[in-house]
Amino acid sequence: MEGLTHSDITNIFIQISLMLLAARVFAELARKLKQPAVIGEITVGIILGPSLFGLLFPDAFASIFPSSGGSSIVLDGLVQISVVLLLFIAGLEVELNVVWNQGRKALMIAFFSVFVPLLIGFVVAISFPSILGLSSDLPFVYALFFGLSISITGLAVLARILMDLEMFKTNNGLLMIAAAMIIDVLAWIIFSIILSIKGDSPEGMGVVLTIGLTLGFTFLMLTVGKTIINRVLPWINQKMAWPGGLLSISLSLCFLAGAFTEYIGIHATFGAFVIGVALGDSEHMTEKAKEILHQFINNIFAPLFFISIGIKINFIAEFNLTIVAIVVLLGFTTKVVGSYIGSKFSGINTNNSLIIGFGLNSRGSVDIVLALIALESGLISEEIFIGLVIMALLSSIASGSIMKMIYKRTQSIIAK
Amino acid sequence: MFQKIALAIAFSPRMEALMCETKRFARLFNAEVIFIHIGERIEEEEIELNRIFEKNGFDLSKITVIWEDGNPSKKIISICKRENVDLLVTGALKKETFFKYHFSSIARKMMRRSDVSLMVLIDPKINPKPFHNIVINGTDDPKTAEIIKKGIALANLEKAKLVHILNEIQLLGLRMSMAGEDIASKVEDTRRRLIQDEVEKIENILSEIDKEDLKINIKIVSGKPGYEISRFTERAKADLLVLRAPNHKLSLFDRFFPHDLEFILNDLPTNLLILQAN
Numbered sequence: 001m002e003g004l005t006h007s008d009i010t011n012i013f014i015q016i017s018l019m020l021l022a023a024r025v026f027a028e029l030a031r032k033l034k035q036p037a038v039i040g041e042i043t044v045g046i047i048l049g050p051s052l053f054g055l056l057f058p059d060a061f062a063s064i065f066p067s068s069g070g071s072s073i074v075l076d077g078l079v080q081i082s083v084v085l086l087l088f089i090a091g092l093e094v095e096l097n098v099v100w101n102q103g104r105k106a107l108m109i110a111f112f113s114v115f116v117p118l119l120i121g122f123v124v125a126i127s128f129p130s131i132l133g134l135s136s137d138l139p140f141v142y143a144l145f146f147g148l149s150i151s152i153t154g155l156a157v158l159a160r161i162l163m164d165l166e167m168f169k170t171n172n173g174l175l176m177i178a179a180a181m182i183i184d185v186l187a188w189i190i191f192s193i194i195l196s197i198k199g200d201s202p203e204g205m206g207v208v209l210t211i212g213l214t215l216g217f218t219f220l221m222l223t224v225g226k227t228i229i230n231r232v233l234p235w236i237n238q239k240m241a242w243p244g245g246l247l248s249i250s251l252s253l254c255f256l257a258g259a260f261t262e263y264i265g266i267h268a269t270f271g272a273f274v275i276g277v278a279l280g281d282s283e284h285m286t287e288k289a290k291e292i293l294h295q296f297i298n299n300i301f302a303p304l305f306f307i308s309i310g311i312k313i314n315f316i317a318e319f320n321l322t323i324v325a326i327v328v329l330l331g332f333t334t335k336v337v338g339s340y341i342g343s344k345f346s347g348i349n350t351n352n353s354l355i356i357g358f359g360l361n362s363r364g365s366v367d368i369v370l371a372l373i374a375l376e377s378g379l380i381s382e383e384i385f386i387g388l389v390i391m392a393l394l395s396s397i398a399s400g401s402i403m404k405m406i407y408k409r410t411q412s413i414i415a416k
Numbered sequence: 417m418f419q420k421i422a423l424a425i426a427f428s429p430r431m432e433a434l435m436c437e438t439k440r441f442a443r444l445f446n447a448e449v450i451f452i453h454i455g456e457r458i459e460e461e462e463i464e465l466n467r468i469f470e471k472n473g474f475d476l477s478k479i480t481v482i483w484e485d486g487n488p489s490k491k492i493i494s495i496c497k498r499e500n501v502d503l504l505v506t507g508a509l510k511k512e513t514f515f516k517y518h519f520s521s522i523a524r525k526m527m528r529r530s531d532v533s534l535m536v537l538i539d540p541k542i543n544p545k546p547f548h549n550i551v552i553n554g555t556d557d558p559k560t561a562e563i564i565k566k567g568i569a570l571a572n573l574e575k576a577k578l579v580h581i582l583n584e585i586q587l588l589g590l591r592m593s594m595a596g597e598d599i600a601s602k603v604e605d606t607r608r609r610l611i612q613d614e615v616e617k618i619e620n621i622l623s624e625i626d627k628e629d630l631k632i633n634i635k636i637v638s639g640k641p642g643y644e645i646s647r648f649t650e651r652a653k654a655d656l657l658v659l660r661a662p663n664h665k666l667s668l669f670d671r672f673f674p675h676d677l678e679f680i681l682n683d684l685p686t687n688l689l690i691l692q693a694n
Contacts, residue, residue: 031597294590
């Protein structure tokens with residue numbers, strides 16, 4: 001049986017050590033600049049990857065991050081695990097009771113925030129596939145994904161911005177959080193259906209069956225699954241070591257659900273996300289446990305994933321200004337306008353609707369995972385992927401500042 | 417606080433105790449009392465009822481008993497509205513079987529759908545005692561100040577020994593994990609500030625209320641509010657939980673994706689006072 005060589009193992013540890021260290025340094029720099037850590041982590045990935053380090057020191061890059069061999073496979077595996085865990089905590093963040101409490105307004109905002117960019121993105125992509133470099137064999141599916149990719153909100157980034165602006169517990173803050181939660185759920189269900197249509201399911205499992213299994217799995221997990229979780233968690237909390245027992249069982253369930261959705265031809269992340277929602281919504285999943293899971297995944301696995309993007313993709317060689325400009329402009333305008341329209345229809349005034357529009361334009365977490373899966377599934381080209389990453393970075397940086405500006409203006413008007 | 421109290425009666429082993437509890441409330445609030453019985457008016461039952469009234473010192477000439485047929489929970493609520501009742505007293509089991517909890521418990525149906533404030537007693541006594549250890553739900557809501565005010569007024573009347581006011585920090589896990597991007601001292605600052613903000617909200621409300629000599633404990637929880645309130649009430653061994661009635665009539669949907677009140681109804685931690693806000 002073939003195993004890892006001594007040099008493979010050494011290399012793996014060097015890779016992980018270098019990635020974690022670099023991620024920490026750049027996350028700290030981002031923090032100093034009052035930006036989310038993810039911005040530093042993606043940036044350092046680009047620096048460490050073929051775009052810069054590989055360009056200047058090709059031999060050193062090839063020896064630390066070889067494109068084939070044992071260490072490359074292990075790193076790929078580790079990144080896959082990181083992606084699944086990242087989506088698991090994205091699911092944990094969704095709190096259905098917060099969504100219900102915000103009610104119709106949150107639903108309305110989420111609907112327009114997703115469907116305006118989705119629709120416009122779809123129309124643009126299907127009308128100009130060659131400009132966007134989309135494949136022509138399944139134009140409907142590719143165009144649909146393009147629309148979806150610009151319609152997502154980064155819940156974690158939004159939460160951070162709202163906390164910095166001390167808006168988290170305001171009516172608008174909770175409304176945005178609830179809308180972002182709905183957007184997450186909607187986006188992943190739509191994405192899993194896109195993957196089903198694209199047809200990566202095992203032989204003999206048709207599109208209809210895959211979609212049926214996907215929706216059935218989601219429904220079962222959020223009803224029966226949640227009931228079982230509610231029965232089992234108190235027992236785990238009482239009888240097992242805490243938080244060890246809870247963490248082991250939660251992660252075990254996360255990987256099991258991931259294995260199931262991977263088997264039926266949708267990415268493992270979908271299963272992890274749905275089980276995250278079911279677990280996170282349980283009253284027995286304490287906030288402390290969520291915090292521990294967040295810290296553990298956000299500080300170890302998330303950096304590995306975000307850095308790996310820059311290491312895989314050459315952001316300079318594959319950079320296409322036209323595509324980046326279209327993606328960024330389309331992403332920004334449709335998302336802000338869609339969320340703004342939703343807010344106005346919900347009866348929210350113009351300034352607050354603008355704040356919500358820019359708030360929901362924050363990206364930089366789940367959307368990048370989704371884009372990477374799409375890239376790996378052949379749904380998008382590297383050029384579009386780069387456009388989506390740049391859009392995520394720019395919108396994360398811009399949203400906070402623009403929201404702050406409008407918020408201050410609103411406050412000064414109220415004060416007068 | 418309440419001008420007209422109603423007791424929904426059924427010929428159960430706890431009926432007499434519920435009558436005695438209602439009599440105490442009537443004296444406490446200086447309120448008028450009516451009794452509601454849903455079902456056919458049978459002479460033997462009427463005689464039995466009068467016997468219990470007399471035994472417990474009720475003045476028969478001042479008692480109104482309304483006998484009507486219909487769907488018990490809906491009928492009781494509609495009679496209360498018609499008669500301008502502002503507090504309905506009812507008994508309830510601490511925990512129901514799955515089927516009764518979801519579909520057939522009259523008390524739980526009233527708790528989910530009543531437009532009138534409800535006093536729900538899980539262990540009524542023939543010799544009732546005042547509530548001494550009261551928990552008030554002070555979680556963020558536009559009507560919280562009113563609920564706290566009414567809860568404190570009741571605690572004053574009862575000369576309660578201890579009142580706990582609970583507030584919650586929403587999405588603490590998410591907020592702390594985002595705050596976790598900062599240095600340790602800032603993370604702790606954030607945690608402290610989150611708690612302090614919630615304490616201050618309650619203190620601000622309390623500053624405008626006459627608390628007499630009440631001993632008040634402000635407690636901040638995180639997690640699912642309904643579940644945490646229920647757990648705290650049990651831990652504190654409180655004899656009354658005061659909370660606000662839901663904004664809407666709860667449906668089956670609110671049981672599958674539980675509304676805060678459903679966490680409490682699932683296993684009543686103590687007696688409840690579900691208040692309608694103005």
